[in-house]
Amino acid sequence: MGVSYKKLWKLIIDKDMRNVEVRKSAKISPATFTKLKKNEVVSLGVLLKICKMLECDIGDIVEVVNEVE
Template sequence: MIMDVDYRKLWKLLIDKGIKNKTELITMAGISTNILAKLGKGEFISMDSMQKICKALDCDIGDVCVINEPVHDDKSPE
């Protein structure tokens, strides 16, 4: 089973807050470029990084991401 994380809410929130460049999030939240890259690829990040982002944007985790329904991967056992 593969779970998918969707950060489209984060990108919309940045726009709504007038943050035009995603890289500004690095400075605002104190995250690394690797974390920003993972966000861009829709990969999971640590809760510590998520907390930093939420604190910097004054929001809740549900305001920045959604965990999509699990998808069965034919290669993995059920």
């Protein structure tokens, strides 16, 4: 099982925002934001910060996907 943040990137585009704007507003480190770009697991706290900033639900920014081995 893995995670995909495709929904996050689409939401950022739909809200006409830039990635750096989201990162700074949500107070997320550049290293953590890089993890998001690589579809790596981040803490629930990070996801909640993003949700609060974007005024959305967790399901709007992340989904669990089956990884092919």
